[in-house]
Each structure stands twice: as C-alpha cells, then as structure tokens.
Amino acid sequence: MMSLMQALNEFLGTAGVELFVFLVAFLAHALVFGKRRLALKPKAKEAPEVFRVEREAQRCSEKKNTSGRAGLLSQSDDRAVEERDDRAAQLADEVATIKRLARKEQLSTALAYFQGLSPQQPALYVAMIETCAECNDLAAVQQVWEEAKAAGFLGRSVQTAVLKASLRIGKTQQAVELLHEMRKTDGLKLSASTFNELLDSLAKGETGWEDAWLLVDEMKTSELRPTNVTCSILLKRIQKGSRALDVEKALAVVNGVPKEEVDEVLLNCVCEACIRAARSDLLLQQLERHQGSTCLQIRGSHTFGSIIRAHGVVGNLAGVWKTWKEMRRRHVTLTSITLGCMVEALASNHSVEAGYELIRETLRDPETRQLVNAVIYCSVLKGFCHEKRFDRVWSVYEEMLQEQVQFSVATFNALLDACARSGEMYRAEPLLKEMAEQSIQANIVTYSTVLKGYCIENRVDKAFGLMQEMKLNTEVKADEVMYNTLLDGCARCCLWEKGMSVLSEMRKQGINPSNFTLSVLVKLANRCKKPVDVAFNLCQDLCQTFCLRPNIQVYNNLIHVCTNQRQLQRALDVFGTLLSERVRPDSRTYALLLRGCVQGGAAQEAVDLLCLAVGLRQQKGAVAGKLNVPAAMSKMLFSGPSGATCAKLPSHGIPQELLTEVLEFLSSHKASGSQAGKEQLLGLVRQLRSAPGVSP
DNA sequence: TTAGGGTTAG
Known part of the structure; x- marks a missing residue:
C-alpha cells in the first residue's frame, strides 16, 4: 500500500494523491451505504x-x-x-x-x-x-x-407496550401481576433496560413512589441490578417536598451502584435531586464519595454545572472554584447555564463581586459575550441585595440597561426586592412602569415583593390596598407567602385584630398555615402584648389542625414571648420541649434565654445554658444549688448530647457581646449562695472562658 | 436494541 502511494505521489504530486484517495473513499461509501441512506427519512x-x-x-x-426469499436468485434482491x-x-x-x-x-x-x-x-x-x-x-x-x-x-415489543401502558395509567399492581403471568406462561425475561423503560413510564407524582419501589423489587427478583439509568429515573422523581424516606431510599439504590460504574449523567442527577430535596447532608456524602474519582471522566458542561451548583449549595467555595478551573482547563465549551450555575454559586457564597467580575470577563471576550443573560445578572443582583449593597444593585441595573440585556419578570422582581429591602419603595414605581411598557405581566412574586416593601415601611394600609387591587383586577390569587407577609406587616404595627382577620381570610381561602405562619403569629401576639397563653394556644390549635411540628423559629418566638413577659421558667420549659422534640437550638435560642436569665438574675440557669451551648459536660453534683431546669435539659447537661439532636452550637454561635454580658453578670452574681456553690460557679466560668469558640 | 441530565425572583 505504501509503495503504491509513493508511486502515485511521484506520478500525480501530493494534491493528486489526495484527490485519488477521496475518490476511492467516495465510491466505496456509495457502494456500501448508498441504498440505505436513501431509505432513511430526514424526519x-x-x-x-x-x-x-x-x-x-x-x-x-x-x-x-x-425467509420468503431463501430460494430466490440475487437479482430479485433489489x-x-x-x-x-x-x-x-x-x-x-x-x-x-x-x-x-x-x-x-x-x-x-x-x-x-x-x-x-x-x-x-x-x-x-x-x-x-x-x-x-x-x-x-x-x-x-x-x-x-x-x-x-x-x-x-406475542412478541416482547407488544408485551412491553402493554406493561408500559398499564403503568402509565397507574395500574401498577395489575402490571406487576401481568408481568408475573407473562414470566410464567410465555417465559418472558425482561432486560434491565426494559425495566428502566417501565420505571420511566410510571405515573408521576408522590403516590408513584410505592409503585417505583415495587418495580425495583421486581428487578431484584429477576436477578437484575439497578443500573445508572435506573438510578437516574428514580432520582428524577425526587421533588421539593418528597418524603425523606423516599429520598434516602433512592440514594441507597444509587450507593448500590459500584463507584467505578457511576457515570456523568447519574452524578448529575444525584446533585440535582439532593438540591431539589434540600438535603445538603446527603449531597455532601455523595460529593465526598466521588471526590477526586479517577474512574469518572467528566466531559459535559451539564455535569460541571451541576457539580458547581452542588458545591455552592453546601457552601464549599473552594470546591466551586476547583470544579470551575478543572472545566476551563479541559476546554469544555461554556454554556449560559453553566456560567449561570457558577455565578449563582459565587453570589450565594459571599463572593458576589467575583461573580460580577466573571460576567465582565465573559462580556469582554467576543466569543463568549452572547452567553451573558438576565438570569446570570439576576444572581448578582440578588447577591448585592442580600448583602445590603444597594448602590451596587443600582449600578449593575444601569449596566444591564447599557448592555441591552433582555429583562424577564424575575429580573424585575429581583429589582423590586431591592426597593423593598432598602426601604426605598419610591424606586418601585418607575420599575413597574417599565415592566408594563415591556408588556411583562406582574405575577404573584411581584405583588408579594411590593407588598413586603410596604410592610417594611410600616405602610400596612397601602399593603392591604394592593392586596385588594390584586384581587379585583388580576387573576393572581394570594398564596401562603403573601398572607405571611401581610401578617408580618400587622405584627410590625401591632395590629392584632387585623392580623386575626388575615388569618381567617387565609383559612377561608383554603391556604394552609405553615411553620412560617405560626412563627409570625407568635411574633404578632408578642408585639401586641397578648397574654402568654394566647400564643401557646394559637400554636397548639394550628399544629393540631394542620399537622404541623413546630420548628426552631416557632420555638424561639415562643421563648421570646415568655422572656418578654418575665416568665423565665416557662421559657426554659419551651427549651426543654424543643430538646426532647429533637429540634436543634440555634444561636438566637441561646441569646433569648441567656438575656432572660440575666434579666431574671438566674445565674445557675445561665451557666447551664452556656455549658450546653459550648458543649461543656457537667458532672452530676457539681452544680451548686437546686436545679431548676427541665428534665430534657438536665439530661443533656449530664449525659451529653444523645441521639440525633445536639444542643451544642457551632463555634462562635454566641455573639461575643452577649457572652461578655453573661460572664460579667455571672462574675457579679457569684457573691450569693453557699461557699461551695460560689466556687463551683467560679470554676465553671473559668472553664467556659477557655472553651473552644469562646474568646477570653 | 433499549432507558436517564442543568440557571434567576417574594
């Protein structure tokens, strides 16, 4: 072959050889594929x-x-x-x-x-x-x-179609029975891919989970292991409010796939599913599992985008940058969405300026310029807004106008949010006008944001007026967030009756209160100086009616109600309840309780609380005086945190100022009580001062 | 011979 080429080369010159090779290849291709190519339809x-x-x-x-042609001559083939x-x-x-x-x-x-x-x-x-x-x-x-x-x-294609049809209609049990029957009478043996097809055709929605598990079990019965695709399909089912049990079960199936077999798409689905379910704990596990994996070569910008987003969600800024740099190093083509993931990851992790700089960089390069859009800018707007750097919000807005970025309703909503949070609602009017000029319809978020703005400026009447106008002139229906915002406005202005009427309107409209509603209602009762029992009863009623389990925000506000009315013991009882309910206290819980102790001169309780907060275990009998703390609290003090709940705060959880205030209080208080008690207390204060996370 | 994927706003 080589000598032939050389001979040709001499005879025809290089260009001639290339032409010759091309002609040969063309003819061979036409010979082999000509007929088939014609048979393919472009549609x-x-x-x-x-x-x-x-x-x-x-x-x-x-x-x-x-079969029919077996005996025929080859001429009839055509x-x-x-x-x-x-x-x-x-x-x-x-x-x-x-x-x-x-x-x-x-x-x-x-x-x-x-x-x-x-x-x-x-x-x-x-x-x-x-x-x-x-x-x-x-x-x-x-x-x-x-x-x-x-x-x-009775071929497999027809059988599979019947099974898929039954599943799609939601008759999973019937489909499974059919499957058993087919297996018995026709010896039907399904492949993993067919199972995956079946799994994917399951009726969507929460109720479908049991059916999905049924199919996964069937797969196991058929001695088939769930594959990457099986896992991806299962993960797709995970949505915002999915049951924890299902989420964990799905990830357990994922963990059943050997690490070296996990592919890009699956890793992508894992990230997205954990993010949707707001399970950063599981996300962290998964990211760690694949950290530095040499088996899995990521190529797609899809996957890079998801991993960047995932690192951003768990607050791992180093991971965000590492993934980004790796992607750039491999020359993966950047897309708007991947850039959007990156800017969002930066902006939501206190690196708004870096996110903004990335946008500028992308704009400077004529090759990538067109990737920048309103979604990407929006992350930066939100970032600056939450950091209360409103001057930056407005300068970025000006820049967006200059760059002729196409705005969406989300963009306007982000800008309106800046008006609301900065207490500069006069800026909202021109924005709303601009929206109308661009024929962008205000949606529920728009109304809710403007409503919030009025409430922040204590213009509750304006807020109620807007709500009324929305009801009368638009198709938009008030939702839970909107009612919560309005309730919060009432709380700010101490409008008890008005707040109660909002609650009853909310219930009349069939919108269920959430823990958020509950916390605002407790705050309302507090601001309106209602008796402590009013707040507790309200909570109890709503929890019972709507099957709610109070979260830390609700408990904190209840504690606040108690301490505000000088009922320290009741506040401590709430603390005991939340501990036994395995709700993790946060820094506000301790701040409220400790201030209550200082106010009420309760030195011992303050020490106990500080010990719990910094994770200092006490020895039985070491504490002076008679314990006046709830059982759940003393149990934790003596035996340390048990089970899933831990009373300890992450380091620096207690603001320095508060800590100083409490320690000063304890120093001045140590003069009281018995001699032994004083010394114990002093010892503890010394220990507390040197506890990790507490600066001297 | 089949099946699975990502961004913004209250």
Missing part, C-alpha cells in the same frame, strides 16, 4: 418515536423477506429491498396516523382506523396500545392486547 430526528417503531417494522418485514422500503414507509405512515389521532384524543377513530388496516404488524399493535394509554383507557389496552394475542403477536 427521523424530529419524530424519534415514530422512527423507532418504523425501524422495528422494518426489522419485521426484513425477517419475512429473508426488488425485495424496494418492496421492503415501501412497506416500511407505509407502516410508518400508519403508525403516524394512529399517533396523530391519539394526540387529538380520538381513540375510537384511531381504533376503527387500526382495525381497518391489513396486514397487521406488531408495530401497529404497539402504536395502538400506546395510543390507548395516552387516552387513559385501560379497557381499550386490554382489548387490543387480546386481539394481538389472537393474531399470534
């Missing part, structure tokens, strides 16, 4: 489903043709191929017609058309069964299946 890409069935049909007729192609095209048309009718939900027309077709093919049965499923008609599915059986079409 295949647009309609993959039809194409799939078409190919299947092609396969079937291919089989028939080969005609056979042509016939086959014609038949395939016809079948594709028939399938398309059935599907078209399905989309119009004309099931009976589709059925009539199907029955008029001859000869029948498995692909047609499959299309018809899918159509019945799309129209949610299980009886029709069964009818077509009976017909298929009667006609002798």
Whole structure:
C-alpha cells in the first residue's frame, strides 16, 4: 500500500494523491451505504418515536423477506429491498396516523382506523396500545392486547407496550401481576433496560413512589441490578417536598451502584435531586464519595454545572472554584447555564463581586459575550441585595440597561426586592412602569415583593390596598407567602385584630398555615402584648389542625414571648420541649434565654445554658444549688448530647457581646449562695472562658 | 436494541 502511494505521489504530486484517495473513499461509501441512506427519512430526528417503531417494522418485514426469499436468485434482491422500503414507509405512515389521532384524543377513530388496516404488524399493535394509554383507557389496552394475542403477536415489543401502558395509567399492581403471568406462561425475561423503560413510564407524582419501589423489587427478583439509568429515573422523581424516606431510599439504590460504574449523567442527577430535596447532608456524602474519582471522566458542561451548583449549595467555595478551573482547563465549551450555575454559586457564597467580575470577563471576550443573560445578572443582583449593597444593585441595573440585556419578570422582581429591602419603595414605581411598557405581566412574586416593601415601611394600609387591587383586577390569587407577609406587616404595627382577620381570610381561602405562619403569629401576639397563653394556644390549635411540628423559629418566638413577659421558667420549659422534640437550638435560642436569665438574675440557669451551648459536660453534683431546669435539659447537661439532636452550637454561635454580658453578670452574681456553690460557679466560668469558640 | 441530565425572583 505504501509503495503504491509513493508511486502515485511521484506520478500525480501530493494534491493528486489526495484527490485519488477521496475518490476511492467516495465510491466505496456509495457502494456500501448508498441504498440505505436513501431509505432513511430526514424526519427521523424530529419524530424519534415514530422512527423507532418504523425501524422495528422494518426489522419485521426484513425477517419475512429473508425467509420468503431463501430460494430466490440475487437479482430479485433489489426488488425485495424496494418492496421492503415501501412497506416500511407505509407502516410508518400508519403508525403516524394512529399517533396523530391519539394526540387529538380520538381513540375510537384511531381504533376503527387500526382495525381497518391489513396486514397487521406488531408495530401497529404497539402504536395502538400506546395510543390507548395516552387516552387513559385501560379497557381499550386490554382489548387490543387480546386481539394481538389472537393474531399470534406475542412478541416482547407488544408485551412491553402493554406493561408500559398499564403503568402509565397507574395500574401498577395489575402490571406487576401481568408481568408475573407473562414470566410464567410465555417465559418472558425482561432486560434491565426494559425495566428502566417501565420505571420511566410510571405515573408521576408522590403516590408513584410505592409503585417505583415495587418495580425495583421486581428487578431484584429477576436477578437484575439497578443500573445508572435506573438510578437516574428514580432520582428524577425526587421533588421539593418528597418524603425523606423516599429520598434516602433512592440514594441507597444509587450507593448500590459500584463507584467505578457511576457515570456523568447519574452524578448529575444525584446533585440535582439532593438540591431539589434540600438535603445538603446527603449531597455532601455523595460529593465526598466521588471526590477526586479517577474512574469518572467528566466531559459535559451539564455535569460541571451541576457539580458547581452542588458545591455552592453546601457552601464549599473552594470546591466551586476547583470544579470551575478543572472545566476551563479541559476546554469544555461554556454554556449560559453553566456560567449561570457558577455565578449563582459565587453570589450565594459571599463572593458576589467575583461573580460580577466573571460576567465582565465573559462580556469582554467576543466569543463568549452572547452567553451573558438576565438570569446570570439576576444572581448578582440578588447577591448585592442580600448583602445590603444597594448602590451596587443600582449600578449593575444601569449596566444591564447599557448592555441591552433582555429583562424577564424575575429580573424585575429581583429589582423590586431591592426597593423593598432598602426601604426605598419610591424606586418601585418607575420599575413597574417599565415592566408594563415591556408588556411583562406582574405575577404573584411581584405583588408579594411590593407588598413586603410596604410592610417594611410600616405602610400596612397601602399593603392591604394592593392586596385588594390584586384581587379585583388580576387573576393572581394570594398564596401562603403573601398572607405571611401581610401578617408580618400587622405584627410590625401591632395590629392584632387585623392580623386575626388575615388569618381567617387565609383559612377561608383554603391556604394552609405553615411553620412560617405560626412563627409570625407568635411574633404578632408578642408585639401586641397578648397574654402568654394566647400564643401557646394559637400554636397548639394550628399544629393540631394542620399537622404541623413546630420548628426552631416557632420555638424561639415562643421563648421570646415568655422572656418578654418575665416568665423565665416557662421559657426554659419551651427549651426543654424543643430538646426532647429533637429540634436543634440555634444561636438566637441561646441569646433569648441567656438575656432572660440575666434579666431574671438566674445565674445557675445561665451557666447551664452556656455549658450546653459550648458543649461543656457537667458532672452530676457539681452544680451548686437546686436545679431548676427541665428534665430534657438536665439530661443533656449530664449525659451529653444523645441521639440525633445536639444542643451544642457551632463555634462562635454566641455573639461575643452577649457572652461578655453573661460572664460579667455571672462574675457579679457569684457573691450569693453557699461557699461551695460560689466556687463551683467560679470554676465553671473559668472553664467556659477557655472553651473552644469562646474568646477570653 | 433499549432507558436517564442543568440557571434567576417574594
């Protein structure tokens, strides 16, 4: 070959050789693929489903043709191929017609058309069964299946279609029984991929979880291990409010896939699912599992984007940058979404300026300029807004106008939020006008944000007026967040009656209060100086009615009600309750309680609380005086944190100022009590001063 | 011979 090339080279020159090689390659290609290429339809890409069935049909007729052609001479091959192609095209048309009718939900027309077709093919049965499923008609599915059986079409494609149809209609139990029957009578053996298809066709929604687990169990019974795809499909089900049990179970299935087999898409799904479920604990585990994995080569900007987002969510800024740099090093093509993930990760981790600089950098390069959009800018706007750097918000806004960024409703909402948080609602008016000029409709977030702005400026009447106007003039319906905001406005202005009427309106509209509502209501009772019992009863009633379990914010506000009314013991009881309910106290819990102790001259309780906060264990009998703390609290003091809940705060959890105040109080208080008691107390104060996280 | 993927606002 080489000598031939050399000879040619001498004869024709380099360009000539290239031309020759090209011609040979072209002819060979035409010879091999010419016919097939003609048989392919360009619309295949647009309609993959039809194409799939078409190919299947092609396969079937291919089989028939080969068997029928066995004894024929090769000259007739061309005609056979042509016939086959014609038949395939016809079948594709028939399938398309059935599907078209399905989309119009004309099931009976589709059925009539199907029955008029001859000869029948498995692909047609499959299309018809899918159509019945799309129209949610299980009886029709069964009818077509009976017909298929009667006609002798019992192939796997038809069986799978029936199973998928039953699952889609939500009859999982029936599908599983059918599966058992097929396994017994027809020896049906499904592959992992078919199981995955079945899993993916399950009815969506929370109720579908049990069905999903049923299928996963079936897979195991068939001695098949869940694959990457199985896991991805399961993870796709995880949504914002998914049950913790299901989330954990799904991740357990993921962990069943050997680490070296995990691929990009699965890692991507894992990140996204954990983020959606707000389970940074599980996310952290997963990120650690794949940290520095050499088996998994990430190529897609999809995956890089998700991993960056994941690191951002768990607050790992170093991980964010590391992933970004790795992506750049590998020259992965940057997309708007990946850039969006990066800027959001930076902006939500106290690196807003760095996020902004990344935008500038992207804009400077003419190659990447067009990647910057309003979504990306929005992360920066939000970041500056939350850091209360409103001057930066407005300068970035000006820049967005200059760069002619296309605004969306989210962009305007972010800007309106800046007006609200900065207490500069006069800025909102021109923004709303601008929105109208750009024909961007205000949505629930817009109204809610403006409402919040009025409440922050204590203009509750304006807020109520806006709510009224929204009800009268728009289709937007007030939601829980909006009612909570309005309730908060009432609390700020000590409007008890008005607040109560908002609550009853909320309930009348069928909007359930949440823990957030509860915490605002307690705050309202507090600001309105209602008796302590009013707040407690309100909580108890709503918790019972709406199956709520108070969170730390609710407990904190209850503690505040008690300490405000000089009922330290009751505040400590609330603390005991939250500990026994395994709710983790935060720095505000301790701040409220410690201030209550200083106020009430309760030195011993203050020491106990500080010990708990910094994780200092006490020895039984070491404490002076008679303990006046709830059982749950003393149990933790003596035995240390047990179970899932820990009373200890992360280091620096108590503000320095407060700590100084409490320690000063304790020093001045040590003169009282017995001699032994004084010394114990002094010893503890010394220990506290040297405890980790407490500066001297 | 099949099946799975990402950004912003109250």
